[in-house]
Amino acid sequence: MTINVESSSKKELFHAQGSLMFGQVREDALVDLFLVRQLQSPTRLFVIASGGCTALSLLTVDSCTVDALDISQAQIDLVELKAALYKHLGLVAAKQACIYDGRPYLKQVNSMLSPQAQKFFNARSESLKSGLNNCGWVDQRMHQLTKLFYLFVHSFEETKAFLCLDEIDKQRDFYSKRWCNWQWKLTMKVAFSRLFLRLAHGNAAEQLVPDDFSALMEGRLVRAFTDFPNAANPYLWQAFFAQYNSCEAGLPPYLQSANGALIQASIDRLNLVCEDTIAWLARQPTASIDYFGLSNILELLPPDYAVRLRAEIVRCGRPGAIVCVRSIFRRRAAVFEAETSEADGRRLVFDSSLSDQAEKMDRSLFCNFYEIYRCV
Numbered sequence: 291m292t293i294n295v296e297s298s299s300k301k302e303l304f305h306a307q308g309s310l311m312f313g314q315v316r317e318d319a320l321v322d323l324f325l326v327r328q329l330q331s332p333t334r335l336f337v338i339a340s341g342g343c344t345a346l347s348l349l350t351v352d353s354c355t356v357d358a359l360d361i362s363q364a365q366i367d368l369v370e371l372k373a374a375l376y377k378h379l380g381l382v383a384a385k386q387a388c389i390y391d392g393r394p395y396l397k398q399v400n401s402m403l404s405p406q407a408q409k410f411f412n413a414r415s416e417s418l419k420s421g422l423n424n425c426g427w428v429d430q431r432m433h434q435l436t437k438l439f440y441l442f443v444h445s446f447e448e449t450k451a452f453l454c455l456d457e458i459d460k461q462r463d464f465y466s467k468r469w470c471n472w473q474w475k476l477t478m479k480v481a482f483s484r485l486f487l488r489l490a491h492g493n494a495a496e497q498l499v500p501d502d503f504s505a506l507m508e509g510r511l512v513r514a515f516t517d518f519p520n521a522a523n524p525y526l527w528q529a530f531f532a533q534y535n536s537c538e539a540g541l542p543p544y545l546q547s548a549n550g551a552l553i554q555a556s557i558d559r560l561n562l563v564c565e566d567t568i569a570w571l572a573r574q575p576t577a578s579i580d581y582f583g584l585s586n587i588l589e590l591l592p593p594d595y596a597v598r599l600r601a602e603i604v605r606c607g608r609p610g611a612i613v614c615v616r617s618i619f620r621r622r623a624a625v626f627e628a629e630t631s632e633a634d635g636r637r638l639v640f641d642s643s644l645s646d647q648a649e650k651m652d653r654s655l656f657c658n659f660y661e662i663y664r665c666v
Contacts (some may be wrong), residue, residue: 291373291377291558291562292558292562293366293394294347294565303378311427312365313368313422313425313429315533315614316342316528316655317658319347319543322348324582329580329581332351334354335354335355335581336359338360338583338584339365339562340360340365342358343542344546347542347543347549348583349559350553351550354559355508356559356561358562359439363564364666366563366564367406367411368426368633369562370404370407371396371403376554378449380554381549381550381569382550389545390421391419391420393418396411401635417444422467425649435481436530438640443477444469446537452465453526453531453535454520455524456656458501461515472557479504481501481504482507490654507655510656515656521540522539524540525654526653536624572602575607575608577607580608580611584613584616585632586616586617586657600638603638603665604636604638609636610666611665613626614660616660620659624661634666638664639666641662641663645662
């Protein structure tokens with residue numbers, strides 16, 4: 291495992307630099323794995339680090355180097371800790387630390403972390419008491435909201451009964467007869483209204499969301515509840531319970547027993563970098579990267595950033611490379627223009643078929659609008 295820490299002029303764009311925003315990635319890593327498997331003999335994959343779930347899951351792809359980058363040093367520290375647990379203690383310990391109390395496991399690998407990560411977690415070890423995957427600000431805020439949900443909408447017992455179902459027909463029947471009551475409908479309108487988001491998260495949140503955000507989120511939740519087996523959907527379980535179902539299928543790929551030995555053996559192929567994406571790509575060799583997992587970073591950055599990023603992706607991407615752009619809100623225009631590179635005629639081409647397939651298989655609740663591009 292390689293760790294590269296560099297300062298970035300873009301860091302001011304990231305909220306609360308001294309704190310963790312995300313203890314986990316709430317994006318469906320199975321989609322990334324599906325996209326990477328469309329490539330012929332990939333060797334190098336690039337993703338946004340965030341909580342590390344996608345980066346670690348991609349280590350299951352044979353012989354691939356995974357470059358995980360984030361402008362937040364706190365997020366890099368978290369992924370470093372998860373990787374150290376995997377490398378030195380194995381899957382069982384890593385799983386326990388992510389899901390339950392991470393403090394005793396931190397003590398076991400503390401001396402093996404970088405000085406920066408040691409300092410960060412030694413000052414915040416209590417934040418790991420509910421598990422590494424629940425130590426971020428977003429994770430804690432979601433847990434607070436679910437407590438209100440159990441008081442005013444559906445009880446914990448009712449929610450558990452619904453999310454333990456694993457047959458689509460039964461889930462749809464449960465949803466229509468027991469779940470979709472007036473309290474649920476009102477909650478969707480209020481919780482995702484622009485006024486509520488402004489009160490909870492400030493003016494920036496209100497300006498970011500579209501007017502129909504409540505309907506959009508309700509549609510996403512209905513889809514998650516009725517199109518996939520609830521019992522095996524880790525993103526539903528994390529949203530409502532801040533935990534996973536005990537069944538293997540209900541875990542993200544990097545915590546499944548079938549992948550443990552491979553990830554542990556491959557952990558040194560993970561490179562962690564704290565830097566701005568464009569600045570890092572500018573230093574990479576031409577035609578050296580097979581996959582770009584950009585998460586939804588382009589929703590948070592000005593339009594000219596996408597123009598400069600496209601140029602670096604076209605230069606760094608191998609012929610046939612896949613670029614995955616997620617978003618919380620469906621875009622009115624393509625994020626990347628299909629311009630021809632002045633240097634060698636290479637360009638990005640939107641792949642509508644892969645984009646549609648990615649959206650249909652995604653089980654997550656938030657960043658599940660896709661634009662998939664190919665380097666040609």
